[in-house]
Amino acid sequence: MLGVELLDGRLKLVSVQPDGSVRVVDTPGQIHNLLYIASMEAAGWKTLVQELEELINSPQTVEQDLQRFFERNPDFLCGDAYEEARSHIVLQRDDDGPLIPDFALKPSNSNALCDLLELKLPKAKLLRVSKNRVRLTSAIMEACAQLREYQSYFEDAKKRLAIEESYGLRFFRPRMMVLIGKRSDYSATDLRNAETDVPNLSIVTYDDILERARARIRKR
Template sequence: MDDLIKKFLDTLNFNYWNLIRHTVENNKELKKTVPTFLLSPEKLIIYVGSQHIAIEYIGTYNRPISDEKQVECVLYDYSEVDNFLEEIIGVTYDKGTLTIPLNGCVDDLYIATVEATDLLSENNWNFLAQEMTFVLNVSGLFLGENFTRLRNCFFYEKNNDGLKVRNIKWMDIFPIERHDVDQDTEDITVTFPNLPLLAKGDIQYSLPEKLNFQYDKLMTMNRFIELYNSEGTSETDITRFLAEPENQFILNMAFFGSSLHAEKECKWIDNEEKPPIRPDFFVMGSDGMADILEFKLPTIKTETVVVGKINRETFSSEIHSYIAQTRVYREYFEDPRNRDFVKSHYGLEVYYPKRYLVVGRRWMFAPPEWRAIINEYKDLTIRTYDDIVDTVMGHLMS
């Protein structure tokens, strides 16, 4: 596997990235339009399947291109999964009548499950305003045999009572052939397209028009992404940024909120000596009821979020401690006297609130086991920082 990845990256570097970088360095105008993540990604994620290898670029569209040579790569081996593409996307589609093949260059594709479509409709999502290919009642996705590129594609799934959005800004998927050399060795060959020709076209790629139209909000999103990726950033730094009036659209869009209320101190009416709770945010829904958002850092102290033996997996103690904190919030609002206090002091109607825990990055939660674990928590939904960004970008593109 190490030899495969090294040769794969060396080929891309020599025949693709170096050509783009050399051209851009000699043209100041191109520096303003070429997507930053092609030359200076926050991270590269490589997925190896039984018939394909994919590389996903993580980062923002516009920011100064860094001269830093080392880029962190994350590798996932999906050789044994049934559906390589759906495993990458992390969305399970409905048992409908339509199976979608993805092949060639695919731009501005929006695919939603039936339940996700209903949720979007309930929240007044404007389908007619979409300048994209929108597909409903999808029973599955599969890849063709040729090179495939997914660019600015959105995938929607209902997750508990919320919406899960997966945005792929840029992902290239290459066919591979596997041949057994002997019992312990396998020869894997990657089929590349004409990479210099591909680079020549990609140099001219610029921001989608919708993002240009929403330039101010896009820049705010960039600041948010930069903030939670900065060394030394605290939870308070993040929540203070999101609480600023001009930035509140981020959480309102991400959670279909009509208004946002930060750090309201809630006293226990039956026990004043008990420390008050102070959720990071209450987000008011369209039904007039408030839900609770709790933020933790995008970094995880432990090496993995899922621990335990096969068929006995559970979250790490770190994640369990975060969940326990939100469980106190549920306990608080089970008492009608506490609910009356919050309503009279802050004007917030809170009754059996949904609890959202925002923590970590998507690639930290990639193993499928964690999805089964989170389903055991019926009134708790875990969102990653990538989920927040993808959902907001889905709105901005509408």
């Protein structure tokens, strides 16, 4: 008989002899038409990384394309800190139209509070130089203004409770995160200096997301 056994953290094809002894019959490079969970996951992630790279490098890509990709593949946004990336929750307001953040990030720690993330394009610039000073661009400041409006919404306890009841998400002064541009286009020192202009803002770049995904593949 043939069977599958977990050996050293990997599924192996084994031959079960009449006397009950077991012999491994495959080599690391053989699959014998069996689905290895770790290999499947790594292959799946490689395909998704390629898809994201194509979106990042295509001049035709719009924010809706990226929104749909991350809605289908929220693990790219979650990393180790978050267990869920919920898209387009609706923050209802009495006197104005609703606010709709791109993503709400629910932390893995059930006692922690949720954060918010806005998407901008990979081709968007992060820094500009004015009078020998490096500053954040208008694209980032626009995202920051959006995020501050969301933050203000959650200062109201009744609104926080309504969102928790509707979505199971707990908010209070959420961290502001924006996914934008490419870190590799800039000096690490210049980017860190510019980030201090908005202390409560966390800038995540598309090459950060890709590198995190590649690291996950290397661990498989």
